[in-house]
Amino acid sequence: MEGGDFLEYWKSLCNKFGDLQDAGHFIRWVSCGLWRIWKCRNSVVFEGILIPPCAALELLSQQVREIADSGGKTVNCDGAWCNQTSVGGCGWVVRDFAGIFQAGGGMGNLLCGSSLMAEAEAVIMAMLACVELGVEIVQVETDSKVLVDMIKGDLLTDAALEGILWDIKALR
Structure with missing residues (x-):
């Protein structure tokens, strides 16, 4: 669905993977992953700081745990x-x-x-x-x-x- 509306893409993603046994866990990773990409992009654009991929994945993992624990x-x-x-x-x-x-x-x-x-x-x-x-x-x-x-x-x-x-x- 390249270039399409984000909401439509999100709905199709939820429909496609909504039947997974642990769909909530998967969707949590996807939404947190998108947020982490945005945060890493902002770090480069606004602060000139490049986040190494391993650090970005650790931050993503931490965020997923925090949301699940909340x-x-x-x-x-x-x-x-x-x-x-x-x-x-x-x-x-x-x-x-x-x-x-x-x-x-x-x-x-x-x-x-x-x-x-x-x-x-x-x-x-x-x-x-x-x-x-x-x-x-x-x-x-x-x-x-x-x-x-x-x-x-x-x-x-x-x-x-x-x-x-x-x-x-x-x-x-």
Whole structure:
């Protein structure tokens, strides 16, 4: 299905392998594998760091174990921002412990002061969606280390983000 719509490709993959004895395990590896490829790509593009294949496979294996051990849901969120217009957007996807899609959403035309603000908006929207879905245990994935460090308190909070970060911390 080269060049086709991702959702259609994903549905065909689930249909093709959904009858496997351990389909959930297989789908978890596929979804985590796609995420790991994306993360490795971002490391090269944005940080100039090439992740060796063995290290990427170890990270993939660790991620699969973490998701399986969490027993809950995993929400992946991402933000985008245009510095010429100060307009951003964000999206999120919730997967169960097997990596199977549960819900997703997003929003565009958000007035954001930075890409970091768009990332923070993505996390808060994802967490609010999980609350609305009744999800009690959630592992949040983001590609913004700066945002994670701010949430954990390891990095001084950007004043423009204080309100959003306070909301994120309140939902934890």
